[in-house]
Amino acid sequence: MSDTPDFRHSGAGNPWHRPDDLYASRPPWDIGRPxxxxxxxxxxxxxxxxxxxxxxxxxxxxxxxxxxxxxxxGLDLAARALDSARRKADERNLTARFLLHDARELADLGESFDTVLDCGLFHIFNDEDRSSFVESLRSVVRPAGRYFMLCFSDRQPGDQGPRRVTRDEIESAFAAGWYVDSIEPTTIDITSDPEGVRAWFVAATRI
Structure with a gap:
């Protein structure tokens, strides 16, 4: 195995370019369970x-x-992934909604949420998009609502795959309008490495 698995995108360039290509075959982060x-x-x-x-x-x-x-x-820009999610919901007799939508434009939903989950989205953004995303996120999280995030950590060796994120970057991104409850080291499970990849697990509360 290389230093990191091929995650098919990185912080460089436009992460929104042809998102369906990420699911042309099963990507390593699609582990079939939470x-x-x-x-x-x-x-x-x-x-x-x-x-x-x-x-x-x-x-x-x-x-x-x-x-x-x-x-x-759930929302994503990969229609192919959303189709798979809807099939799973049907097969498991669960009621859930899946939307083709840009996470940088959450205010357009006209809705509010108590809990937001993010596994592997935050770390794909460049600085400008990261700021837009956090602002967008705050527009839909109710006061005292929680945001829980798993992202690639700067503790992960190598330079392949998504952009590494430092604790300082997380704290800076959520400095206004949020209280960062915790930033803990963890791993993101993937299919291509039983040890997973080094990550941060972040809990933040909207002020």
């Missing part, structure tokens, strides 16, 4: 109210929330 960090949140009762998964891919975290009886919405 990430352990989000499963633990569910078990602890931290995922509640109206739930939004930004960059939901094939929908495992949305369907996890739906399985808890919550109002669950």
């Amino acid at each position: 990430q352990q960090a989000f499963l633990a949140l569910a078990e602890q009762g931290e995922i509640r109210g109206r739930v939004l998964d930004v960059g939901c891919g094939t929908g495992e975290h949305v369907l996890m929330a739906a399985g808890l009886g919550l109002d669950a919405t």
Whole structure:
């Protein structure tokens, strides 16, 4: 294995270019189950109210929330991934909504959410898009609502795959209008490496 798996995109260039290409074959982050960090949140009762998964891919975290009886919405720019997510919902007899929508334009939804999940979206943004995303995110999270995020960490060796994110970058991105509750080292599970990749698990509360 190389230093990091081929995640098919990185922080360089335009991460929104032909997003369906990311799902032309099964990408390594599509593990067929929720990430352990989000499963633990569910078990602890931290995922509640109206739930939004930004960059939901094939929908495992949305369907996890739906399985808890919550109002669950996922959005992504990859139509192919959303089609797969809808099929899973049908097969599992779960009710969830999947939208083709840009996470940098969440205000256009005209909705609000209590919990937002993000596995692997934040780290694809360049500086300008990162700022737009955080502003967009705040527009739909209710006061005291929570944002939980898994992103590539600067602790991951090598330079392939998504942009590495530092603790300082996370704290800076959420400095206005948020309280960063915690930034903890963890891993993102992937199909191409049983050890996963080094990541940050972030919990933030909208002020």
